[in-house]
Each structure stands twice: as C-alpha cells, then as structure tokens.
Amino acid sequence: MSRNIQTIFQEFITKSTPVFKNRDALTSHFAPETIPHRNEQINTLASIVAPSLKGGRPSNIFIYGLTGTGKTLCAKYIGEELEKMSHQGTNLVKVLYINCKMKKVADTEYRLVAELIRLLGEDIPATGLPTETVYQTFFNIIDSREWVVIVILDEVDTLVEKMGDSFLYNFTRINQELKKAKVAIMGITNDLHFIDILDPRVKSSLSEEELLFPPYNALELQDILKHRAEIGFHNYILSEEVIPKCAALAAQEHGDARRALDLLRVAGEIVERNSEPKITEKHVDIAQDKIDYDRIVESVKSLPKQTKVVLWSTIQLVDQKREDIQTGDVYGIYENKCKETGLYPLTQRRISDLISELDMTGIINAKIVSLGRYGRTREIKLSVSQPAKEKIRDILDHDLVI
DNA sequence: AGTCCACAGGAAGGGCAGGCGA
DNA sequence: TCGCCTGCCCTTCCTGTGGACT
Secondary structure, three states, X not given: OHHHHHHHHHHHHHOOOOOEOXXXXXXXXOOOOOOOOOHHHHHHHHHHHHHHHHXXXXXXXXXXXXXXXXXXXXXHHHHHHHHHHHHHOOOOEEEEEEEOOOOOOOOOXXXXXXXXXXHOOOOOOOOOOOHHHHHHHHHHHHHHHOOEEEEEEXXXXXXXXXXXXXXHHHHHOHHHHOOOOEEEEEEEEOOOOHHHHOOHHHHHHHOOEXXXXXXXXXXXXXXXXXXXXXXXXXXXXXXXXXXXXXXXXXXXXXXXXXXXXXXXXXXXXXXXXXXXXXXXXXXXXXXXXXXXXXXXXXXXXXXXXXXXXXXXXXXXXHHOOOOOEEHHHHHHHHHHHHHHHOOOOOOHHHHHHHHHHHHHHOOEEEEEEEOHHHOEEEEEEEOOOHHHHHHHHHHHHHHOOO
C-alpha cells in the first residue's frame, strides 16, 4: 500500500509536466496586485471610505452584484489599502471582514458581535453571556482606542434571512452608543433584490451609498484569466483556445469570474494528474463536469443524518419511476426507513423544512403545486445527473447502514 | 359559491447542551 | 453547584393556499 503511494508521489515528481507556477493565483481568494475592469468601483469605494483617515465616519455602503463580480475582492482590497495608509499616519482605522454565510461564525447576533471582538484580538466565550454584554464589550474596546471601524458584512442577505432586518437596524445605529469611536458598515450581497425586502428605515441607514458591480462580459473575463494565468501557469502549458472557452462558459453563468477561475484551475489539475503536455478545450469540458459533480457529492456527504434519510427516500421514489413525487410520498418512505434503521422519525412539519433545505442545496427541486381538491403540496424532482445520482445513492447506502 | 384536501409555513415554546459568573 | 444565557433542533398549533369537486 505505502509502496503504491510512494510510487504515485515519485511519478508525480519525476514524470509529470510542471503545470502550476502558483496555484493560489487561480483561486478566487487570491488577492492580485491589480484588479482589472473594476477601476470605477474601486475609486468610488475609496472616496467613500477616505474620511475615516481623518477620524470621520464614512457613510454606510451597500454593495450588490452577482457572484464572481469582484465585490469581496474590491472591498477587501480597499480595506487593506485603507489600513496600510492609516498605519502610516493617524492609525485610526480598523477594517473588520466577516462572511455572514460562515456557519458558527456569524449566523446569530451573539456570534457576529463575538467574532468582531475576536477580530480585534480579544477573547470572548462562544456562548453563555447575555448579548447585551457582548455588545458592550465591543463598544468598550473600540471606544477606548478611539477607532473608526469599518465592518464589512459579506453576504449580508443570509444574515437578514436568519435574524430578520431588525438586527441590521440596531447595528446601523451602533454609533449612538459610542462616545469616541465610529462604526461604518459595508454590506455586500449577491441578491439584487435584497434591498427591496428591507424595512425602509434599515434601507435608508444601510444604503447611505450604493454601489453596483455589473457582471463581467466574456472579453473582460478573458483579461482577468490571462492576468491570473500569467502568474499561475507555466507559459507553455495553455492552448490558445482554453482561456476564451473558460471565459465563454463563465459568461453564460452571469459573468462569474470565480467560476472562470475554477474551470481554469481544475483543467490544469486534470492535466497535471494525467501528465499531459498541454491544457486543451477538452480539459475545460471535463473540469466543468467535475466541478458540478464534486460540489454535489461534497454537499451530500455533509448532510445531517435525518436529511440523508429524506434524500434517500426521494431517490427510492425516483428509482421506482414515480412521476409527481410529493411531500407525503417522501414522508411515507422516510418513516419506513426510520423504523428499519431504528432512527427516531421526525414530524412531517420538520421533514417539510428538510425538503426545503435540500431544495436550497440544488440537489432536488421542490416546486409548490396545487392539486385542487387533492390538496397543495410540493412536487419533488432530483436535479442531478444520472452518474451523480448513483454516487449519491452509494454515499447514502454507506452512511445509513443499520 | 362553498367545500375540501394536503399540505406550506409562521409562531411559540420545550428540552437539551455548552458556557459564564456568583 | 446553581441560576442564567444563548444556540440549536424539534414539536405543536395554527392559519393560509389554490384549484378540483359538488
């Protein structure tokens, strides 16, 4: 066994063509020195946050645009530049970045404020204190240092989904509690309609300034990819058609630069693994399938056990060639499986929520339909390819053994 | 027009775990 | 140790929904 592994490692070192110069450059979290096609947004952001360098509170900013349009990258870039500038002078500015989608980090009011405190280098228990105390601790820290704090709340829509917008309202009013420090919020969202669902008071406080990040077009994506490929790949490895292909595929998905980078990187990894001499269009196609497949498999593996049983039940019904699978059908199979495996069955109300959650992951598609006097229910379909379905069944069969 | 079905989904609250401070 | 706090998962109870059926 270990000999085999050593052989693989040895072959990798000796035979494989060197593909990557810097693999990180082909990931979305890499911070390049320049950000192409976002000058306008960067300049606007910079001018909005600049007053903080003189101790003023910048306006709250609301940034929106689809995934992979450079919102986070630009916000972080501006944050870093601002702190650098501040270190050279007054040292007044502190930029705190939080991704609100991170579970166990910023999915409750308590955790969010606790995370801000941790980012300031102080310790706070993960639970146990009244939320009011956690807020007070945060206020004391920044007030004692007289900072201007800019809080970047990435994916702020998920926060509102979980906690409602009253929290955001309180948060935009933090400054009334502070004596010397000042806080500005930079909210980022992929959801273009997010601002419309907010309470008007929250809306006006959060979006004192608004900034839209439009999708990249295919040519702009090509520029971005060329720029990253120069840093990330050895120059002989890329065939000419690869970058336009990645850009075109990502442009179809609303100009998502993240997707374009993933395609390029994974195509490179495939070539590296197979010790092939060049990345071609064919590898981009394989990469596209692989990314989708891996995403589904990973999300299935991480599902809680009850949700796995619900998914397993749905697959059973699909395999029985059942048309129009409904919530009640899934629940019936689910109950039987619970009996069989000795698992405690949850109520139908709860299963209804689990089906919604599965719908959100994209593994199934659950559409609400009304069947007249036969009631109102969800019509459930699997939304994965046949090979992915087989793989999911293998995972579930393995995980749900009695 | 009224009834009915099979849920969807909101609200309230229970029970437990993890943690803090007195 | 005890009381209190938060988070999380879940149940119970309830109202709402919309189209077929009577």
